[in-house]
Every structure is written in structure tokens, then in C-alpha cells.
Amino acid sequence: MELYNTLTRRKQPFEPADDPISMYVCGITPYDDAHLGHAMSIIIFDTLRRYLEWSGRRVRLVYNFTDVDDKLIARAADEGTTVAELAERQISSFMAEWRELGIAPADVHPRATEEIPSMIDLIAGLIEKGKAYPAGGDVYFRVRQMPGYGKLSGRSLDDMISAEPTDIGVEKEHPMDFTLWKGAKPGEPQWESPWGPGRPGWHIECSAMSSRYLGEQIDLHGGGMDLIFPHHENEIAQSEGHSGIEPFVRHWMHNAMMQVGGEKMSKSTGKIVRLREGLDRYGADGLRMFVLGGHYRSPLTYSQVSLDAAARGAERLRTAATLPLVDGAGDIDAAAARERFIAALEDDLNTPQALAVLFDLAREINRARADGQAAGDARDALLELGGVLGLGFAGVSASGESDAGPFIDLLVELRQQLRGAKQYDLADGVRDRLTELGVALEDTRDGTRWKRVQPELEPEEAVPTADSLVESALRF
């Protein structure tokens, strides 16, 4: 398999050395609800993981939560709750949404706050080696001790210095030295350490957790492109600085950002669509197909039109995969489809091409069904390959409305009687009303089927919170 490696800036064979393959994906900071941008990232890495496992490779996946940081602290204070409570609440809702999205759980979901001792060990080790130094209650990483610093993001220390805003009143030896340990401030979560009470800096948790759960050298490390600098650059510095082993990560993989209204979808740009709403509106398969319909290294622009198109496409595959048909092998060349599918994913995870294979299969299956021909092999292939992309073919189901089913069935049954009596005006009226309510009817030879269609959804304008206003004011 070939994958683009951010470190070498080219596509190259993915050659894992570990069995199972060691894979670490940077998770999220659980201070607010997940949005479609987070979903994009998790869907891509979940798909890679599923494909690797399906193709016979074993994988050990670690997906972390950074459950202590400035935003979490600010948000918790804002809500009058504790960081731990807020994080717990958000993590459990993420996990529930992941499940709905068809994300297979990682082997380990470590949390920063539960890994403090490993981080302290790591920091202490770095100090011993002269790669870090305590100053004014904090501990900083000494970037000048890392000759390769900047190699992942492709910039030199000199480039960075000119762009770095000057920190005032901080005892750093070099402007680019970054924090490993932050001295405690009143009211903030804190842990004891050799350098006094405090909390870990951002970055150190991933170095600590990846080495604890996967070893000092790992096969694949993933995350969004926005993490390349400084997060992943600093992870490399910490991990390689500590272990002396290069490379810390054999293959770096980064997904492009989701855009909305011409800019990145994120809290700070103001426009987001929550994952919760996306799931309700488009369904898990619709969202996955939207994301997988583009290449993971290209930015993906959110729009209702695009999402609707993806959801209809998902519906098309579902129809092909789940409607009754004549069993038996059939004449469709499912093996050729599998080969094309595999070739697509082996080539830097080309999911748009893999999806095209599924659509081709769907057309052939539908044709066979219409002709009364068998298509069992093709249908099985569609289900199996779709599963590799995490598609469940379950259709959209609005949350909390599942109990309406029996009543819809009743209306469908009454309408059938009207049709039997040739009362078409009344029958069509029932169908139209149901459509308006989000239930579409389809009459077939074998009876009437119904399915849900969803209401509209607009991107949300993020409402400024007190802490975000204070935060932006402080920047000036």
C-alpha cells in the first residue's frame, strides 16, 4: 500500500514494522460538541483502519483525548462546573456519536489526566538529557537541542522566530521553546511534580501515551493538517529527544480541513455544523460518503447541496444492497470489482475511486434485479466492500422518532385499501402528506415501502461566549 508521508512529502510504500501495526491518531479536546470537521478526520482514519484489518493486517489503534487544557478550563469555569465533569460529559457524547457514525472503537482511548505520571517521567528524562529546563515554575523544551526541529512542517527555526509573537515576562531561553509543564495557577486543575504543582503542556500527552501504549517508535501517526505545526513537530522533538530513536513515527498522515463558507470549519472561524445535526439530517452513511467522496488530502467544502447529494448516493447504494433479489451467484464479475476496490485504496487511500466501484456494482445489481437475474455474489460484494468503508446501509432514521413506525405502517395499509378501491385522489393525498412529514412512499410489485427523508439544516453561527470574548480581548 502506498500512502503520502507528510515527513517526506511524497507518496511512499507504507511499511509497518510492528505486528499489529501501531497506529496513533490525535483525538480531540473535549470542551465542546464535535462538528463535521472532527467527523471528517475520524471517518478517514477509521476507514484506513478498517481497510488494513480487512486486508488481513492487524492493527493496534490508540485514539486519545486531551482532557485538560486552557479551553476546557475556561469553558468549565463558564459553566460553573469542573474540568473533569465537562470532559467526562463531552467524551461520552463523542463516543456515542462515533458509534452512530459507524466508527469502530480504538484499542485504547487514553486520557491525558490519567497519564500524568508517564508525562512527568518523560519530562524528567528530557531534563536529564539537557533537552528541557525548568524556569519560573514551568518546564520548557529546549528546541536548540534538536537539530532536526522543523523537519515535519518544513520550516527552519529562523523562519519561525520571525513569525513568533514575543512572549513577555516568560523565562524562555529561546522564543520557540515550548511548554512541557505549566506551573499551577489558582483554581486550575493541578498535579504534584518535581517542579511544583501544575499541569502538562499541550503535546507532551501524545508523546507519553503513544510510547506507553505503542512503543517508542510507531508505524503510523495521524491527525488533521492543522496539527502538523506545532503539535506534531513538538511531539517529534519530545519523543525523539527522549528516546534517541529516529524516526519516532515511520509514516505521518494528515487529512485536509473541512471548509464552510470559504474558510476552515472550526469554532474560531465561527461557522460549524455539529455532528449531532449532521447525523440526524444525512445519516451515518450520508456523512461517510460525503467525506469519502473526496480525497483525504483535499479540502472538503461543506454545503447542504453536497451533503444532500451524498445522502442520496448513500440511499442509492442502500437500495441496491438491501432490496430483495434473486439469490444465486449471478453473472456479475464481483471479483473484478474487488480488485478495483483494493487497487483504489492501496493507492493512498483513494476512497472516491473505491466509492465509484460500489456505484458500478450497484448499477449492475439493480439491472440484474430488474431483469430477474441472480446477483447474490455482487450483492455480497457490495455489502462487504461497503462495510470496509464503514457503510452500514441502514438508512437515515431520525432520532427519537422510531416509535412512529407502527403508525406509518397503519397509514400505508389504509392507503393500500384506498388504492384497491381505486380511490386514487385520497391515496395520493395520504402519500403527499406523508412526504411533507418526511416519509416517502414507494409502491412496488411486492407492496409499499416507506423511508424517511430529512428536514433542512443551516450552518450554525457560533454565538460568542463570555470567555471567548475575554480571550480575544486578551490577544490585544
Add this chain to the structure above:
RNA sequence: GGCGACGUGGCCAAGUGGUAAGGCAGGGGUCUGCAAAACCCUCAUCACCGGUUCGAAUCCGGUCGUCGCCUCCA
């Protein structure tokens, strides 16, 4: 300012040297009581200019435009 990515039909999006996958939408048919679903047919010369080549969307140079990172961020 530095680093990087991109500009393909109405929309989304593959393809990186041999005459443009797939999806959505549209048009025309078949099927249907009518619809829907499904099937068949149909719909692009790849931002612009110049160059290399027998041949370029695909390589090189330039122009215009868009976006990301450089600060919290998937």
C-alpha cells in the same frame, strides 16, 4: 512576509504523458393508476498565456484566482 495545497461538465469529485471514473441535478425514454425507486439514452477537453513532446488536464515557466499552516484547532 515564509511554507504548502488547489483551480476538471450546472454542482460535488477521481484521473498526473496517449484523446476525460463516479455521484447529485437536468433532458429524453421504459416501468407505474399516477408517482417514487430502478433501468436505458443524453449532457465537459480539464482557470488563462507560453513552452517541452509524435502526443499534455497530466511536465516546465508565467499570469489570475481560491484555500490551509506559520497562534487554540480534526
